[in-house]
Each structure stands twice: as structure tokens, then as C-alpha cells.
Amino acid sequence: DIQMTQSPSSLSASIGDRVTFTCRASQTINNYLNWYQQKPGKAPKLLIYAASSLQSGVPSRFSGSGSGTDFTLTISSLQPEDFATYYCQQTYSSLGTFGQGTALEIK
Amino acid sequence: EVQLVESGGGLVQPGGSLRLSCAASGFTFSSYSMNWVRQAPGKGLEWVSFISSRTNTMYYADSVKGRFTISRDNVNNSLYLQMNSLRAEDTAVYYCARGEYGSGSYYYWGQGTLVTVSS
Numbered sequence: 001d002i003q004m005t006q007s008p009s010s011l012s013a014s015i016g017d018r019v020t021f022t023c024r025a026s027q028t029i030n031n032y033l034n035w036y037q038q039k040p041g042k043a044p045k046l047l048i049y050a051a052s053s054l055q056s057g058v059p060s061r062f063s064g065s066g067s068g069t070d071f072t073l074t075i076s077s078l079q080p081e082d083f084a085t086y087y088c089q090q091t092y093s094s095l096g097t098f099g100q101g102t103a104l105e106i107k
Numbered sequence: 108e109v110q111l112v113e114s115g116g117g118l119v120q121p122g123g124s125l126r127l128s129c130a131a132s133g134f135t136f137s138s139y140s141m142n143w144v145r146q147a148p149g150k151g152l153e154w155v156s157f158i159s160s161r162t163n164t165m166y167y168a169d170s171v172k173g174r175f176t177i178s179r180d181n182v183n184n185s186l187y188l189q190m191n192s193l194r195a196e197d198t199a200v201y202y203c204a205r206g207e208y209g210s211g212s213y214y215y216w217g218q219g220t221l222v223t224v225s226s
Contacts, residue, residue, distance in 0.1 A: 001169070034212040036152075043202055043216035044152060050210045087152050091211030094157045094166050096142060101151040 002026055002090050006099035012107040013078055021073040021102045023088035028068045032092035035064055035073045038101075039084045047086075048073060078104075109133040109215045111203050116220030123193050123224070129186040129203030129217055137161070137181035140206035142213065143188050145199035145222075155201070156188065171197075193224045 003026040013019050023033065031051035036044035046055045048064035051071055061076040075082055083106055088099040115127040129141070143155040156177040157166040165177050176189040186203050200221050204213035 032211065034210065036213075038152070043219060044213070046212055046214045049207070049212035049214075053210070055214065085151075089152075089154075089212070091206070094140070094159075094164070094211070095168065096144075096154040096157065096206075096211065096213070098144075098152040098154060 001095060002029060002093055002097050004088055004090055004097050004099040006086075006088055006102050008102060009100065010103040010105060012105045014107045015078055015080060017078045019075050019078060019104065021086050021088075023066075023071045023073070023099050025069045025071075025090055025092075029090045029092035031067050032090055033064070033066065033071045034089045034091060035062075036087045036089065037082075037084045038087065044087065109205070111205065111215055111217035113201065113203055113217040113220040116201065116222045118223045118225065119193055120226050121194060121224055124189070124191045125193065125222060127188040127190065127201055127203075127220060127222070129188075131184045131186065131203075131205075134205075136179075136184040139208075140211075141177075141179060141186045142204045142206055143177060143186075144202045144204055144213070144216075145197075146202070146219075147196070147199040150199075153199075157206070158186070190222070193222075195224050198222060198224045 033051045035048040038044040158177045174192045200219040203217045205215040
């Protein structure tokens with residue numbers, strides 16, 4: 001099975017900061033990598049699919065990159081509503097494994 | 108409008124069984140693969156199970172294999188998860204999610220249903 005590893009597990013940042021999350025797959029997944037944002041008590045929200053495609057309605061400050069095994073999610077300028085937990089997920093195989101998540105906290 | 112509404116969660120004793128349902132509307136249910144994802148209290152997301160659009164392919168996480176069964180009714184636009192031999196570690200909010208064409212990503216999610224396994 002494909003394992004997904006996210007780093008860091010938590011991150012403190014300030015409004016206006018540029019932040020980057022990292023996700024690594026245990027084997028190549030081409031570009032079958034998705035990013036989700038989750039706030040407490042809510043279902044996850046799809047931000048990025050196919051590694052770099054911005055889901056409709058998601059602000060352009062979010063961007064994704066990578067291919068193969070290494071991927072990143074970048075928020076160019078943090079806004080108050082961005083503080084949440086972020087998950088990567090591979091859908092290269094139908095066993096849609098998630099990473100363990102990165103909690104983004106206010107500094 | 109696409110809607111996914113889970114039901115069937117509740118309190119069950121260890122070793123017991125529960126059947127979750129996910130009622131789908133607003134799209135051609137039979138054309139999409141579907142998934143169950145769970146989240147234990149205070150923990151991350153865990154993919155649980157996948158079923159293809161025409162019901163001929165199912166996959167399970169190792170943690171539930173042999174105990175859970177995914178199924179769907181394309182006439183009544185419903186997805187199911189039969190959960191047997193439940194354990195305390197199965198306690199979680201269970202979400203159903205639609206797999207999108209091409210990327211397989213999950214844009215549409217239900218609101219979740221809580222399953223608590225405790226004596």
C-alpha cells in the first residue's frame with residue numbers, strides 16, 4: 001500500500017506569511033495528489049487536485065506543485081480563515097490514503 | 108445541488124454490528140465511484156473503503172478488511188457500510204465522499220455520522 005507522509009506535523013505562522021506544506025509518497029503516484037483543508041467539526045474541503053489544479057472557488061493564494069513522490073502546498077499570504085488542518089491524499093490507487101495532516105496555528 | 112447525507116451512526120458495544128447509509132442526490136449516482144472515510148476523535152483522516160460505479164470493484168483499508176463490507180444501490184442512490192465485529196478503535200465520524208472523474212479526488216462529502224464503540 002502507498003504511504004503518505006506530511007511534514008511538519010504542525011506549523012505556527014502569522015497573518016500575511018507565506019507557508020509551505022510538504023507531502024511525500026512511498027512510491028511514485030504521478031500527479032494523483034490532492035490537498036484538503038479541514039476545520040474543527042467540518043468535513044474536509046478540497047483545495048487542490050491532480051497536484052497543481054486549483055479547485056473552483058478556492059482562493060488563488062493556494063497553490064500546489066510536485067510530481068512523482070514529492071509534493072508541496074503553498075499559501076502565499078496567510079489569511080485568518082486559513083488556520084486549519086491540511087491533509088494530502090493520493091488517489092493513484094483506489095485506496096485513497098491520506099497523510100497524517102499538518103495543523104496550521106496562529107503565531 | 109449535490110448532496111450526500113449519512114445516517115445509521117450511534118453507540119454500539121464491542122463486537123457488535125452497525126450499518127451506515129449514505130443517501131445521494133443531485134447527480135447520476137450510478138456514474139461515480141464512492142468512498143467511506145473516517146476520523147477518530149482528535150485524529151486525522153483515514154480512508155476506509157472504495158466501491159466502483161458499477162459495484163464490481165471494492166477495496167478496504169487493512170484495519171477493516173474482513174469486518175466491513177461496502178455496497179451500493181444504484182436504483183435507490185444509496186451507499187452502505189456494513190460494520191461487523193466492531194472495536195473501540197473503530198470509534199470515529201464516518202464520512203461518505205464521491206470520487207471525481209480523472210483525479211479521483213473527493214470534492215463532495217457528507218456531513219458525517221458518529222459511531223461510538225463502547226461498553
